[in-house]
Amino acid sequence: MANERILIVEDEEDVLELESYNLKKNGYNVEAATTGEQALEKALNHTFDLVLLDIMLPTVDGLEVCKILKTNPQTAEVPIIMLTAKGEESDIVAGLELGADDYITKPFSPRVLMARVKAVLRRKRKPTPEESETVRRGPIEIHPNRHMVTVEGQNVDLTSTEFSLLHLLARKPGWVFTRYKIVDAIHGTDHAVTDRSVDVQVVGLRKKLGSAGKLIETVRGVGYRFKDLSAEQDIL
Structure with missing residues (x-):
């Protein structure tokens, strides 16, 4: 059973519940933030194995959060999966350029969510x-x-x-x-x-x-x- 710590950054309650439920069901320890400010406070003061980050956030958006985390030595190596609106290729490109490790477009299925999370975390495993x-x-x-x-x-x-x-x-x-x-x-x-x-x-x-x-x-x-x-x- 997985025990990695994942920070979900999402301001849409239904999406947050979907992500949290499926991650917990698969054994992950989950913490949530609903704003960019909360995300930065949690990520910079606690240890996480992965950040699941929505781009559309109030005040400080996901791209800015990604930029700050990837340029901070304390959090630069923490994988980030960006959540973007369907068809917003410019957001995907911007996130990847800032150092995001992967992306998921909304709407998404729980199966896709878990496949992406497991794939990103698997890359942190000990190599052969x-x-x-x-x-x-x-x-x-x-x-x-x-x-x-x-x-x-x-x-x-x-x-x-x-x-x-x-x-x-x-x-x-x-x-x-x-x-x-x-x-x-x-x-x-x-x-x-x-x-x-x-x-x-x-x-x-x-x-x-x-x-x-x-x-x-x-x-x-x-x-x-x-x-x-x-x-x-x-x-x-």
């Missing part, structure tokens, strides 16, 4: 021996156990999703990963993929990697790969 191995590709070094990436010896600050994306591609240089394969590997199944949501993660990752970002190549109409001139190119 293969997943723990340091990956060296040109100027880039990826250290999974320390969740650290360096480029030419300099640390690069990546979000959890950006780290997972880079690790996925770099472990199999030359292989082409479709956007759907990337989402399945990082977020799990039952995730509503959009080209834009994947692309914005890649753009942000390339920017943070600097000149080494060119090692992540776009395969037009298909997806992305980590550059490897000596390997055959396969499509997953």
